[in-house]
Amino acid sequence: MAELTYRHAVARGIAQEMERDPTVVMIGEDVAAAGGVFKTTEGLQARFGPERVRDTPISEQAITGALMGAAMNGLRPIGELMFSDFLMVCWDIVANQIAKTRYMTGGQVSLPLVIRTANGGGTRFGGQHSQSLEAMVMAIPGLKVVAPANPRDVIGLMAAAVRDDDPVVVFEHKKLFAMKQDVPDGEIVDRLGVATVVIPGSDVTIAALAAMVPVAEEAARRLKESGVSAEVIDLRSLVPLDTQTLLGSVSRTGRLVTVEENPRLCGWGAEVASIVAEEILWDLDGPVVRITTPHIPLPSSAELEDLAIPSPERVVEAVLRLQ
Amino acid sequence: MAELTYRHAVARGIAQEMERDPTVVMIGEDVAAAGGVFKTTEGLQARFGPERVRDTPISEQAITGALMGAAMNGLRPIGELMFSDFLMVCWDIVANQIAKTRYMTGGQVSLPLVIRTANGGGTRFGGQHSQSLEAMVMAIPGLKVVAPANPRDVIGLMAAAVRDDDPVVVFEHKKLFAMKQDVPDGEIVDRLGVATVVIPGSDVTIAALAAMVPVAEEAARRLKESGVSAEVIDLRSLVPLDTQTLLGSVSRTGRLVTVEENPRLCGWGAEVASIVAEEILWDLDGPVVRITTPHIPLPSSAELEDLAIPSPERVVEAVLRLQ
Amino acid sequence: MVTVVTTPDLRLTLYRGMVRARYFEQRVYDLFLEGIVKGTTHLGLGQEAVAAGFAAAMHPGDMTFCTYRGHNHTLLRGAPMGALIGEMAGRSIGICGGKGGSMHLTDVPKGAMGSYAIVGAHLPIAAGAAWAAVVRKTGQVAVCFFGDGATNIGAFHEALNFAAIWRLPVVFVCENNLYMEYTPISAVIPVEHPAADRARSYGLPPLIVDGNDADAVHAMATDVIELARRGGGPSLVEAKTYRHKGHSRADPGTYRPQHEVEAWLAYDPLRIYRDRLLEAGIAASTLDQIERESMSEVDDATEQVRNASPPDPATLETDLWADGGSSWRN
């Protein structure tokens, strides 16, 4: 057991898998010699050599295309997209090619690859470097999606992603890179599609992801002071989605609040809310509330950005309005 | 009043606007000399000249980038993406640049441009030429989205899109190109964000879009025979969204079924269902049901594709289960 | 650098490849008009020498990446004809189980690593497959076919640069048939040769070959594939050719000048190669037999398709994931 940052957990998770399986390789912009712009891949090139950890040009289509071709031909490649916003530059390769090829070929092609990418706001980088794009990926059949909320999960979910025989996009949250946690020594491997109840409660279910998990937890602590017992669920994985944990919780509490960092329309909160409205409508004791950023790009000004991203205050207020 | 196909309505709508406003121009692959691969732009180059109607290379980033730059500098350009699937090839330009620039510049930049594109399945083209991507665009703040379901609306919504000072993506549905309708002579101009109640009813609200509108209408006709009075709403525009018409209807009928052609997760149906579950939960007399394609790419085989896309039978069955 | 082809065996292989591809695609066209092949279909009629020349130069294990206009490439790597037509017809016997259709023909065991319907997308994918060959030291080469129109899309540029700097064993083959869909390539490029005139950007020599001459294609293919296999890095080859039919489906191709079409029809890769073989002393009966065998292969395949059932409805939701299903929740 040792204290580990989220940032270092990324490198540890990757190293754990590269150590185990020689077909695991990693590429990306500035990931090798420089150790990544967020310092998440430091030491990997030195440890695994320049053939297995390699810098690329600024060519996201080439990077993701290379992952796909390599995965077809016996490797388990990991590629970094420096910011998740750059998914849009190679969206065709990711959403039209990587996602659809197994199905379109009747199962002939396996694509065991991982795309890692720095996601989310709170860093004053402005609208093109702050997006939360997990729902955009979730919406594409054929892609799996995880978004760890703490260092331990970074390792466990990274390992699960690398070992999975399908393409997985791992969203690493920029605001969490400095987060520290005591993490067990030795191998950590999770299963995809398992949500965690991080705070148990009985009055309302708060579903959150990545950097919104600490926000939800803080809200739950404050709600407790107001006498409201909130259950906080860290979804961890959007595809596959642990609807059992989620629906079980909402059936018990009768209330659901989702806390998303993405803009308003068609986020994962909408999916979750719709599932609830279709499958357990009669268990609800109040409206399903989605807390999101407004339907805008994230502004760069600190004051405006903080206003835009869901805060514990907004969660508390929404829950109290529900009671 | 004359009979017009959906296909010809596209050209008529564009011609109406080009005639009126010399700053309206149009570009795209094979749109000029050849009149478009779906023959939707026939005659426009002959009528408006090679400078205003122009063929491009196969360079969707250049096409959409050109639209953006031109819109910044005094034109009202229309660009065709041959299939909506190709939005993914230029998604950065559309979703990171065109969508965000007005907001990020504090309102300095206006982008009065239109992206027209052939959307949807039912043509046996397979997974990369059949997608319904309206929800992917809807999810991006800064983009407006329309999807006409009949020839008259093609003209009216095209005109509204061209005259709008914001970027609008117009989804023309491939399955509807041959659809015929009597359309009034003279100028037709709609407002964005107005849904239409195409069949009034009192027992259930069925919300649909584009090619799903005729599917919903057929279902309503069959339901009538079973004694169920279904109200069918053609949303027409996803952004802006006419929630008034929608919520008003659901409040009256107490039941909502959405009929979407897109895959399961995070579609516009999820957004609509969530709005209902948040704002008028207590008006509901039954679960909110989303009918979508399964969460798969569309298969090309006729039998499989027909199974995948929502049919009147599926809508009828879902509604009857609700009663 | 062109290696001269000498063996008669090889020449018969090339001829047989072209004939099989020709008869096969002519039948696909007929079946499309009959409504049995559905959706769309993009024929390589007239472009068979490229497919035959390259296929004959590849080794088992080498990987082919092609476009929607890749029926011939997929066939000539060894995919069974019935399964290919079956796929285009959306039958259960289809090589992709009816899920891909004419634009996505794939036969992984044969090295036909997919047909890609988004212009340019498969170039970086082919580079990636070649990269894996290097890392895994398999000695495989990837060959990636695409059209003249694909040279203007971003993925072309990214893939070429990427393959060049990593010296990947991938051969990029531009089948320059002078047209995109209905627009001539010359209208949308500021250079003469869409591929060859871009090669220097990637530190590569400009390579142009007569794409209707099977011997010339095969010689070029042999050279660039062996260069790649030896670790000499990628090549970019421009093969000049022409499609006999329209872009897709029943497009009559009226946007092409009559005299141009006629000249190219006269320069039919099959016709010129047949004449050449006869001149080289190969008996007409040998060639006749190849043609007869090819025709009966096509007839057999057609019968299989006519008799095939539609896909089992249960397959609609299979094979999204490696576990065989498509579930996204528990």
Next chain:
Amino acid sequence: MVTVVTTPDLRLTLYRGMVRARYFEQRVYDLFLEGIVKGTTHLGLGQEAVAAGFAAAMHPGDMTFCTYRGHNHTLLRGAPMGALIGEMAGRSIGICGGKGGSMHLTDVPKGAMGSYAIVGAHLPIAAGAAWAAVVRKTGQVAVCFFGDGATNIGAFHEALNFAAIWRLPVVFVCENNLYMEYTPISAVIPVEHPAADRARSYGLPPLIVDGNDADAVHAMATDVIELARRGGGPSLVEAKTYRHKGHSRADPGTYRPQHEVEAWLAYDPLRIYRDRLLEAGIAASTLDQIERESMSEVDDATEQVRNASPPDPATLETDLWADGGSSWRN
């Protein structure tokens, strides 16, 4: 083709431009360390001659498109310094109201048509603006700045080809500062010059200029801008230069060899230009005065920023749409 610069006025304009850009960005760096400028910042320190040379060659109405490393370009087209620093600090006086940040500085009335943070994305946009200039017959030219690393992304290729075939009045300027973020450009291209060695792909001549020599840049800029204005089509210019600081924020740039950094610091565009002007007989006091004026402009701007309020919270949801709001429903 290089036009010789003669007038002393122009030379003082160039010098003033470089000094203003230098002092301005040095201050931005200090304010970043102080925590007033937030998020990130990519300085063009060392690259001022490119900005000054081009800005002086552009006409009012001409359009500048630049990257996140474009503070200097935006300033030298006439954007007010306080509003630029204010934007980086996220203050209400920011040129974009605090919504864009350091990577999106824009001043449309001055022709600074935006700073773009996705590598390569603005090249097709600049081409589009130039296309509108042609259609509307405005005589405007668009100038588009980008880095060496941008030459490997798809949008570069698409934009260059598109601009070339339509002969658009756009000048593409690659500021080759030898590095992307931390990786040298030489590690990821198979040619020597990332831009110039690609020019022929678009039917353009390779143009290279010493990006630290303001006179040379200005001469080149004048030529290519006038060519564009006359209908002669686009140009692609590669300006060789170097950034004095790291890539962004407080990056110390340790991935660059010491001797390389020292050599380039010694070849500082301001220093060499000052020496040249003195040699040409311009009085030191004239230059001193430019420097003093620039410094007080920077100090004034800093004061404005220090005194500025944060943006009105109500602006969070304004200006998504042309109607001033961000509503997506009724």
